[in-house]
Structure formats: structure tokens, C-alpha cells
Amino acid sequence: MGIEETARALAEIGFGEVYLRRRVSVDKRKLLEEHFNSFKDCTKCPLHKHRTQVVFGDGNPNSPVVFVGEAPGEDEDRQGRPFVGRAGKYLNRKIEEVLGLKREEVYITNVCKCRPPGNRKPTPAEINACFPYLKRELEIIKPKVICCLGATAAEGILGKKLSVTKVRGKTFSYPYDSSIKVLLTYHPAYILRNPTADRDFTEDMERLRKMIR
Numbered sequence: 680m681g682i683e684e685t686a687r688a689l690a691e692i693g694f695g696e697v698y699l700r701r702r703v704s705v706d707k708r709k710l711l712e713e714h715f716n717s718f719k720d721c722t723k724c725p726l727h728k729h730r731t732q733v734v735f736g737d738g739n740p741n742s743p744v745v746f747v748g749e750a751p752g753e754d755e756d757r758q759g760r761p762f763v764g765r766a767g768k769y770l771n772r773k774i775e776e777v778l779g780l781k782r783e784e785v786y787i788t789n790v791c792k793c794r795p796p797g798n799r800k801p802t803p804a805e806i807n808a809c810f811p812y813l814k815r816e817l818e819i820i821k822p823k824v825i826c827c828l829g830a831t832a833a834e835g836i837l838g839k840k841l842s843v844t845k846v847r848g849k850t851f852s853y854p855y856d857s858s859i860k861v862l863l864t865y866h867p868a869y870i871l872r873n874p875t876a877d878r879d880f881t882e883d884m885e886r887l888r889k890m891i892r
């Protein structure tokens with residue numbers, strides 16, 4: 680029903696005046712760009728000394744799911760995009776095969792935006808220094824589900840230590856917005872080292888597919 684027809688129908692049942700509230704369309708891409716510009720020269724933690732560049736999140740800001748990894752590796756640091764190496768290729772394949780989506784249709788980011796030297800795990804202090812950037816990113820996107828890839832992502836998002844082997848496939852609420860669900864699964868690099876875990880990862884992606892449809 681068009682707007683005129685709706686107004687006529689409402690008038691017929693006694694509504695003399697109808698006020699319409701304009702829907703404000705938020706340009707999430709613009710907000711993300713402004714956000715990224717605000718910390719592209721960040722020096723809050725020692726990781727800035729070794730990085731080639733800050734690696735921002737990437738993909739569709741209207742995606743119902745945001746995948747969160749640990750930190751950029753060598754390929755990501757060089758190319759300036761998250762998950763572009765071997766682990767990223769595995770993740771892309773699962774997104775396509777199980778979720779039926781293209782990589783560009785979802786949003787992918789990391790807990791730490793700079794590469795730790797030698798690809799070591801980021802320290803709790805580095806994760807804490809970077810967390811406000813991820814928090815704002817998620818506030819802008821406001822996805823239905825945050826899918827944490829591995830323990831570092833899960834600890835960063837939920838703020839507590841967890842064993843991913845024990846809690847993978849489980850869902851939690853995002854502590855800063857309880858309308859957002861958090862699903863925990865393995866890090867793709869773990870699956871490349873332990874191929875039998877592919878079955879569990881596929882099962883988690885199937886769970887995710889149901890959560891976002």
C-alpha cells in the first residue's frame with residue numbers, strides 16, 4: 680500500500696492527522712571511515728613500532744555477522760586487509776560453502792589492528808589498548824552475531840579467559856549490547872594445523888547460518 684492509500688485508509692477509520700517519522704539512514708561506511716581515520720596513526724601500544732600499517736576491518740558494514748580474528752599476520756600487514764593469507768582463504772571458502780555468502784558480503788576484523796612481531800599472540804595490554812577501536816567498530820555495524828575466531832578474539836570480546844575447545848559452538852551475549860549474540864569457534868589457522876577440526880568448524884558455520892537468517 681502506498682503512502683496516499685494508507686493516509687486515505689487511516690482517514691476512513693477516523694485519523695484526522697498522521698505524523699510520519701523520517702527514517703534516518705545511517706551511512707555506516709562513512710562512520711567507519713571517520714573512525715579508522717581517527718586511529719590510523721595510533722601509538723598506544725608497542726605494536727606500532729613494527730607495523731607496516733594499521734589493518735582495519737573490511738567488508739560489508741551492513742552484514743548480519745562480524746568475524747573477529749586475533750591480529751594481522753605478515754600478509755595482512757603488507758596488504759592492509761584482514762585475513763588475506765592462508766587462514767583467510769580457508770575462511771573465505773567456508774563463508775561461501777556453508778553460509779552461501781561471498782566474503783564481500785560479510786564483515787571481517789581483528790581484536791588487534793597491528794601485527795605482533797613474528798606473529799606472536801598479542802599481550803593482554805595490547806588487546807586492552809586496541810579494544811576501544813573494535814568496540815566502536817561494532818557499535819557502528821551493530822551486527823546480529825559476532826563470530827569469534829579463536830581464544831584471543833573470544834577473550835577480547837567477552838573480557839574473560841576461555842578454552843575454545845570447551846566452549847566452541849556456544850553462544851553468549853555481547854557484554855556491551857546484549858541484543859548482539861557472540862558465537863565462539865576455532866581460529867582458521869588452528870584448522871590448517873589440525874585438519875580434523877574442520878568438521879567442528881563447519882558445524883559452527885551451520886549454526887551461524889541459522890542465527891543470521
Ligand code: URA
Nearest residue numbers: 748749750751761762
Ligand atoms: N589471523 C588473524 O587472526 N587475523 C588476520 O587478519 C589474519 C590471520
